[in-house]
Amino acid sequence: MSQSPILRRCVACKKVLDRKCFLKVTRDFQNGVVLSGGMGRSAYLCPTESCFEEALKRKRLQKALRCDIHSSVFNMLQKQLNTCIYSDTEA
Numbered sequence: 001m002s003q004s005p006i007l008r009r010c011v012a013c014k015k016v017l018d019r020k021c022f023l024k025v026t027r028d029f030q031n032g033v034v035l036s037g038g039m040g041r042s043a044y045l046c047p048t049e050s051c052f053e054e055a056l057k058r059k060r061l062q063k064a065l066r067c068d069i070h071s072s073v074f075n076m077l078q079k080q081l082n083t084c085i086y087s088d089t090e091a
């Protein structure tokens with residue numbers, strides 16, 4: 001029996017993929033906005049330059065999390081771009 005993937009939607013391009021493929025940003029109820037980990041409302045972003053730019057320019061993460069996001073969070077996100085290379089051809 002194969003485990004079905006947990007699907008999430010990118011806040012920038014709206015593509016739906018396995019959540020393992022995304023960078024995750026969580027608005028933690030104690031620590032504020034964190035990358036990976038944390039408890040609370042989460043937003044997902046493809047680890048690509050184009051989705052990062054889109055999210056940054058249009059404040060997609062701020063809208064998804066309903067709060068301000070410090071520029072340090074975007075700096076950390078930018079460092080993690082291209083870390084998860086996935087294939088569209090794989091089922």
Ligand SMILES: [Zn+2]
Pocket residue numbers: 010011012013014015045046051
């Ligand atoms: Zn995307």
